[in-house]
Amino acid sequence: MTKQFHFTFKGFLKRLKQEYHYYTKRPWSLEEVGAFWDTVEDYDEINEQLYTYYLRFTNSYDLAIKYLPKNDYNMLDIQARSGKGSLFWYEKKKIKKSICVDFSPYLSSLADKRLKETDLDYDSIMIKDFPLPFDDHSFNLVCSYETIEHIYDYELFFDELVRVLHPDGIIILTCPNALWEIVHWIAAVININHSEGPHRFLKRSELMKCIKKHDLEILEENTTIISPFNNKILIRIDQFLHKFLPEFIKRHIALRRTFILKKINNKDI
Numbered sequence: 001m002t003k004q005f006h007f008t009f010k011g012f013l014k015r016l017k018q019e020y021h022y023y024t025k026r027p028w029s030l031e032e033v034g035a036f037w038d039t040v041e042d043y044d045e046i047n048e049q050l051y052t053y054y055l056r057f058t059n060s061y062d063l064a065i066k067y068l069p070k071n072d073y074n075m076l077d078i079q080a081r082s083g084k085g086s087l088f089w090y091e092k093k094k095i096k097k098s099i100c101v102d103f104s105p106y107l108s109s110l111a112d113k114r115l116k117e118t119d120l121d122y123d124s125i126m127i128k129d130f131p132l133p134f135d136d137h138s139f140n141l142v143c144s145y146e147t148i149e150h151i152y153d154y155e156l157f158f159d160e161l162v163r164v165l166h167p168d169g170i171i172i173l174t175c176p177n178a179l180w181e182i183v184h185w186i187a188a189v190i191n192i193n194h195s196e197g198p199h200r201f202l203k204r205s206e207l208m209k210c211i212k213k214h215d216l217e218i219l220e221e222n223t224t225i226i227s228p229f230n231n232k233i234l235i236r237i238d239q240f241l242h243k244f245l246p247e248f249i250k251r252h253i254a255l256r257r258t259f260i261l262k263k264i265n266n267k268d269i
Contacts, residue, residue, distance in 0.1 A: 015189045023185065027152040028198035031128050034103030036197030037081070044082050044110060046194060051235050052228050056145050056256065057088040060172045063220040064260045067170055068141070072096040076139040076164060079103065079147040080124075083111030090120040095141065097121040101132070132160045140169030146256075148175050148207075149199045158210040162263070170219065171261040177223065178203045180255050204257065216261045222247065225255035 022036075037043070047053040073095045077086045080100035089095045100115070100122060102108045108124050115122050125133065130153070142165050151157040161171055176184070181201040187193040211218060226245070227238040242250065251257075 011191060012189065015191060015195070019185055019189050019195060022195065022198055025198065029129075030103045030151070033150050033198050034105070034126075034128075036195070037102075037104035038106040040194050041106070042194070043107060047084075049230070051230050051238075052225050052255070055224060056174050056258075057085060059222070059224055059256075060143075060145075060174060060258050060260070061088070061092060063222065063258060064170060064172055067219055067260065067262070068094055070094075073141040073169075074139050075099070075141045075143060076101065076134070076161075078142070078144045078161070079150065080111050081107045083114040083122075085143055085145050086111070086120065086122060087114060087118065089141070089143070090115075090118060095120070098123075099134070099139070100124045101127055103127065130156050130160050132164055134164045136163055137166045138164045140166040142169065142171045144171065144173045146174055146176065148173065149201050150197065152198070152200075154202065154206075155210060158214070162214045162216070165263065167263055169262070171216070171259070173207075173259045173261065175207070175257055176201045177253075177255055177257060179253065183228075204251070207257070207259070211259070211261060215264045217264045218259060219262050220260040221258065223250045223254040223257050226250070226253065228255055 040046075071093050073089075075086065075089055075095040075098040077083075077098050077100045080086060080098075080102050081104070083100055086095070086098040086100055090098070098115075098120060100108070100111050102111070102124070103126065105126065108126060112124055127133065142161050144161060148154050148157060161173075165171055178201040184193070184196055184201075188195040224242055225238060226241045227234045229235070242254075
């Protein structure tokens with residue numbers, strides 16, 4: 001919630017119509033998702049110092065690190081946006097190569113600009129549909145940060161994540177709690193945060209169905225962010241609540257779900 005508040009009735013009506021369209025249109029394509037993110041020209045500006053944004057990386061790293069003993073992982077960064085996920089893992093010295101997949105030429109250009117200034121071996125790939133253009137078992141680290149909710153056929157998307165995962169690898173998957181969809185919708189309509197574009201927040205039960213279908217083990221799971229604001233006092237309150245609230249309460253009310261997943265017994269799905 002970092003945009004400067006600016007309200008006009010005409011703008012409100014335009015955003016209301018737009019958000020209603022995004023909320024009700026079924027199905028949507030990856031090209032439509034990419035076209036939406038091409039319009040979010042202040043994406044990096046919005047997220048540059050945003051506590052809740054970077055928590056997707058730091059929290060998932062803390063959960064996953066015990067399962068990542070090596071420092072030479074091949075990473076699939078799916079819907080990499082401006083490349084900050086790949087940069088984060090590169091700076092942690094855990095990956096030797098990253099494949100940044102996206103649907104938005106604009107965000108992909110930001111990723112190129114950011115990552116070419118590093119020594120990371122990376123490629124940027126644009127896709128318009130599935131399946132992913134990779135062989136089975138290509139990656140031992142698959143990162144899907146806030147992406148599955150933007151894929152209409154999310155089960156096919158999940159199939160692909162598992163297909164390209166090496167038997168010894170892990171999937172990091174984060175996504176919003178479905179309870180918060182109305183909050184994001186209102187924030188976009190009244191112009192205090194950017195829209196989510198084509199999307200549908202998934203229920204935990206839907207995610208669990210995908211996980212069970214593919215015989216995946218949940219190595220770690222948590223739910224974070226109760227106070228999604230960037231004020232220093234509110235950040236400390238959020239950190240306090242995250243530390244002391246029981247997990248079953250956070251699972252119901254907190255904003256972001258994080259899963260660390262692995263194939264059971266190295267089973268080839």
